Amino acid sequence: MVGEHCRMTEADEIRARPAIDFQAAGGVDRSRLERSLGLHGERVGYGRYHFTGGSEPHWVDLYTAAFPRCDCADHLWRDAICKHILAALIREGNEMILGEVGRLVAGLRSAA
Numbered sequence: 001m002v003g004e005h006c007r008m009t010e011a012d013e014i015r016a017r018p019a020i021d022f023q024a025a026g027g028v029d030r031s032r033l034e035r036s037l038g039l040h041g042e043r044v045g046y047g048r049y050h051f052t053g054g055s056e057p058h059w060v061d062l063y064t065a066a067f068p069r070c071d072c073a074d075h076l077w078r079d080a081i082c083k084h085i086l087a088a089l090i091r092e093g094n095e096m097i098l099g100e101v102g103r104l105v106a107g108l109r110s111a112a
């Protein structure tokens with residue numbers, strides 16, 4: 001019975017928002033966002049992705065508070081919102097990140 005009351009139900013999970021503090025991380029980093037677009041992602045569960053295409057494969061879990069959001073060094077050591085987390089948020093349809101992608105494209109266009 002111990003722990004039964006704190007187990008999240010499926011409905012709770014659906015209401016959950018990604019446990020990511022953009023403000024604390026200093027917002028979305030443009031170069032990471034750019035690199036995130038080249039990753040290959042496979043959705044393996046609710047908010048869970050396996051990414052390949054970078055130097056090493058990595059696992060992202062956007063919602064489970066008990067796990068770090070990503071297992072890469074960039075996130076674990078620098079506390080950054082890494083390219084894998086950004087790639088997962090894009091696949092989840094996160095409006096804030098999609099807005100950042102739009103600004104990135106606009107920036108590239110005006111620089112061309």
Ligand SMILES: [Zn+2]
Nearest residue numbers: 070072082084
């Ligand atoms: Zn990562």
